[in-house]
Amino acid sequence: MKKRSILKKIALAVIVVIVAVYAAANAYLINYAFVRPSDGDGNDRPSKVLVKNQKWLSKQRTYLWEQKAVGTDIKLKAVYLPAETKTNKTIIVAHGYHGSSYNMASYIRMFHNQGYNVLSPDDRASGKSGGRFITFGWKDRLDYCRWVKQVIKKNGNDSRIGLFGVSMGGATVMMVSGEKLPKQVKAIVEDCGYSSVYDELSTQLTDQFGLPKEPILSTAALFASPFIGYNFTKEGSSVAQLRKNKRPIFLIHGDSDDFVPTSMLQKNYDAVRSTKEKWVVKNTRHANAYYTHPKEYARKVGKFFGKYLD
Structure with a gap:
């Protein structure tokens, strides 16, 4: 016993x-x-190209936009860079995990060179925005819908808007695609976004x-x-949102991506029922398509947005 x-x-x-x-x-x-990191902005080992573009961005006359995160009192901030020649065309740029608008300097410069206004928000718990918890794009998608409305309010009802994102930002704009968006949103480009928060x-x-x-x-x-x-086993799916998307979308992914596996590209692509294109970028790891093929990247992305925003 x-x-x-x-x-x-x-x-x-x-x-x-x-x-x-x-x-x-x-x-x-x-x-x-x-949980929001306390050591920096996700820019651990920036490439020489990124550093150069960050210096360029710091010298531009940018404007600070603000809003509250949907359903909270969290204050969000965004960098707005108007085009050199006045235009009604704006690209909204979504950053990656542990990133910020500062990390998107290369893309901001690319779109600026193509003649667009550029709005680059800092997501919840990122950059200069408030908040403690990162939501991997799912709750952020609602904030981007609000940023879209702010662009229309400030730039006019004749605005023509494109959504662009890399990595978590790519997933974010795919998640935004399934929401009821105003007619001013014309096209979407995502680069190496995951198929769902759970999958990633x-x-x-x-x-x-x-x-x-x-x-x-x-x-x-x-x-x-x-x-x-939210419960990421039940929500947070790019694939589910893409099934509801009605806008043209261009999906980009490196063929050597082992952070967001390249196989996720096909899952995302297959879910799209609207006009779609994809580009598997050779010899390219995660979030490096622009840096390994800068001219081709700018040409392809510029052509896609130009087709639907003109």
């Missing part, structure tokens, strides 16, 4: 330890993935930590939902 009692206590202790370790793992994952976290959990996606992600989703505002 005494031996059985000891075994029960040992078994209970083991269960408690397992639960504690599991809870700690989930807490670590939530903090790692969703699954990839990172396996690749970075060597762990199975379940049951960790389902539990983490429950723990995280009060902070990020």
